[in-house]
Amino acid sequence: MRKGMLVIISGPSGSGKGTAVKKLTRNDFALSISMTTREPRPSEINGKDYFFVTKEQFLEARDSGKLLEHAEFVGNMYGTPKDYVEAQILSGRAVILEIDVEGALQIKEKVEESISIFLMPPSFEELAERLINRKTEDLDTIVRRIKRAKHEIEYINKYDYLVINEDIEKTVSQITSIIDSEYLKPHRNKDFFDHIKGENYDASTIILRTNDNT
């Protein structure tokens, strides 16, 4: 069976990556699920939204190398479980992982079957406009996010692909095209090679077949 792959998606806050990821709903796509020590909210389901664990369980997973990356955020720990990602890849799925630049570069080294996509708005002007129009962040936060975005774009060359998000439907279709094309790399088609190299097909078979047809 053909292996899937890990699809790493990064981009500045306001690039629209959250919206894009939510729209990548094809049957052979799966979202990566994080492990966290945070308390579940009433609507959240264990094993779907997050893997909810105790601090001890988290530290044990981290220390035994079972997390692809991890980070702390307002007192809670978050991490990407390696086993889950690898099981999805083995079952032929493209696992979508939304992650920041630092996490992305760490993970890319650790997962052989991975590709990385950087999502950008068409300009900083447009990025600022989106952040302002959300009306959820104060001015300080917006200024900090733009500054951070200016730092993040220095890493674009380390990514395999750059998608400029002008229109969300176009962006989703471009990400889908990227995944589909990646499946067409020769090294992802070992099964096909094994099949055709194993075919015992020579002149005598062809002669028999030609006689059948005439």
Place this chain on the structure above:
Amino acid sequence: MRKGMLVIISGPSGSGKGTAVKKLTRNDFALSISMTTREPRPSEINGKDYFFVTKEQFLEARDSGKLLEHAEFVGNMYGTPKDYVEAQILSGRAVILEIDVEGALQIKEKVEESISIFLMPPSFEELAERLINRKTEDLDTIVRRIKRAKHEIEYINKYDYLVINEDIEKTVSQITSIIDSEYLKPHRNKDFFDHIKGENYDASTIILRTNDNT
């Protein structure tokens, strides 16, 4: 303006590459045009079907490095003019070039902006069946073509992509996806980098803009 690229397509006789190439008719696609010393047939147009030249002109082009590759076939010379390919790439087009394995590997080295696609039928059995059903080749030719195909598949790993041609429409859409995704590689988007790096967008601009919006 965004540069185009050279799209090299190879595959065994009977893989359907000729049919696929004919269906790649998007506005930003162009077929490569060969230079030849062969006499034009009545229906053929110079500069569209071929660049028809004298033997002297051909040899001069070849010796002054103006051909990306060249070969002789039943007494006539054929070659791929570098200038034409490069002009198309500069004008933003994906230039499609159907060529054998040996030619493909030569050209890939010479053209920086190139990608290569190998087209295969799903199996040798299917390949033989297609060649038999054409009823244009005799048995000896079919046996020779299968043998050649078995040699050619040893080079698949040198290609960027492998397309298994089960259905011509799917094949054309896969080749199109490959080209579209290749345009999303960061190194092909230098104009965008220049644009965003040149944007003089900082905190004071954002403050002005926020005041406008409230």
